[in-house]
Amino acid sequence: MPRIIVEVMPKPEILDPQGKAIASALPHLGFTDFSAVRQGKRFELTVEGEVTEQVLASARTAAAEMLSNPVIEDVISVRVDDEGAA
Amino acid sequence: MSTETPLIGDFRAAPAANPLGGARIGVVTFPGTLDDRDAARAVRLGGGTAVPLWHADESLQNVDAIVLPGGFSYGDYLRAGAIARFAPMMNKIIDAATASSGTRLPVLGICNGFQMLTESHLLPGSMVKNDHLKFLCRDQVLRVENTSTAWTSQFTADELIAVPLKNQDGQYLADPATLEALEAEGRVVFRYVGENPNGSRNGIAGVTNETGNVVGLMPHPEHAVEAGYGPDDATGMRSGTDGLTIFTSVIASLAGGAQ
Numbered sequence: 001m002p003r004i005i006v007e008v009m010p011k012p013e014i015l016d017p018q019g020k021a022i023a024s025a026l027p028h029l030g031f032t033d034f035s036a037v038r039q040g041k042r043f044e045l046t047v048e049g050e051v052t053e054q055v056l057a058s059a060r061t062a063a064a065e066m067l068s069n070p071v072i073e074d075v076i077s078v079r080v081d082d083e084g085a086a
Numbered sequence: 087m088s089t090e091t092p093l094i095g096d097f098r099a100a101p102a103a104n105p106l107g108g109a110r111i112g113v114v115t116f117p118g119t120l121d122d123r124d125a126a127r128a129v130r131l132g133g134g135t136a137v138p139l140w141h142a143d144e145s146l147q148n149v150d151a152i153v154l155p156g157g158f159s160y161g162d163y164l165r166a167g168a169i170a171r172f173a174p175m176m177n178k179i180i181d182a183a184t185a186s187s188g189t190r191l192p193v194l195g196i197c198n199g200f201q202m203l204t205e206s207h208l209l210p211g212s213m214v215k216n217d218h219l220k221f222l223c224r225d226q227v228l229r230v231e232n233t234s235t236a237w238t239s240q241f242t243a244d245e246l247i248a249v250p251l252k253n254q255d256g257q258y259l260a261d262p263a264t265l266e267a268l269e270a271e272g273r274v275v276f277r278y279v280g281e282n283p284n285g286s287r288n289g290i291a292g293v294t295n296e297t298g299n300v301v302g303l304m305p306h307p308e309h310a311v312e313a314g315y316g317p318d319d320a321t322g323m324r325s326g327t328d329g330l331t332i333f334t335s336v337i338a339s340l341a342g343g344a345q
Contacts, residue, residue, distance in 0.1 A: 014214065014259060015217070017216070017217060017257075018215060018219075020219075021219050067164070069165055069212055071210075071211060071260065071261070072212045072214055072259060
């Protein structure tokens with residue numbers, strides 16, 4: 001069944017405390033190549049049937065109004081999951 | 087602040103000659119709410135009648151005010167307060183709090199309740215994880231900077247109060263323009279005194295809306311309403327009852343509005 005992927009990230013100007021904690025833990029495990037980490041969210045919305053433009057528009061609205069909080073987060077992308085389509 | 091130390095379980099703290107002793111204050115319970123019983127007890131100790139409300143119901147049962155208590159509604163899934171915001175009861179509360187005609191319903195959001203109010207856009211800004219990433223629980227001194235809201239009318243200007251603080255997502259954020267407006271319009275109701283406990287912008291612990299009927303704060307006034315169970319204060323261990331004034335204030339505001 002087709003899926004729509006929604007990605008949400010904390011706004012760039014807002015300090016991401018979780019990402020910062022991960023970044024400071026990485027070197028302890030020997031991962032020294034990464035200077036910063038930001039942690040976001042990925043939502044997978046399963047669609048019964050075809051992903052029409054209307055369904056995609058509905059996903060964009062859900063992403064803006066519920067899946068993200070515009071005060072602290074940005075919706076990075078709302079797209080159809082092509083990998084699962086085959 | 088009262089100079090006499092009330093005894094444990096002394097219910098006479100409730101004003102005897104309260105003109106609106108029957109003020110009905112709804113306390114909403116969501117799945118995962120923790121502090122609804124404490125909030126209801128605070129309402130009763132303040133002289134009101136606590137009316138339990140259920141998130142899935144649509145009737146406000148003619149209450150005169152609403153408390154959204156603390157806890158972890160829906161396990162803080164998605165974002166703290168984000169799922170609760172879409173409960174049927176919340177839609178009724180949002181309508182009643184923003185009514186264009188008649189009296190706007192006084193609403194107090196404590197901790198997770200404050201997060202519901204920002205998610206509902208009844209209050210500006212949002213909460214994110216504490217800057218130190220730890221859950222923090224301690225007695226916290228706050229300065230009451232706005233005494234004209236429905237919930238703070240009985241405090242004196244810049245009064246210092248001590249109430250418990252306990253949260254993980256307590257860092258208050260808003261964009262610079264919003265912060266500037268909040269400060270300019272005197273809508274910062276409570277500010278942390280001393281070291282900022284969680285990185286909140288401008289040390290903001292609580293804010294109000296433009297009409298002063300909706301107030302949200304992260305610390306817990308409902309845990310500082312009864313001697314023996316509150317924060318330590320000058321009169322002794324666990325004697326602090328500073329939070330009670332929030333609940334007597336709204337009852338007084340309702341009485342004033344009824345004249």
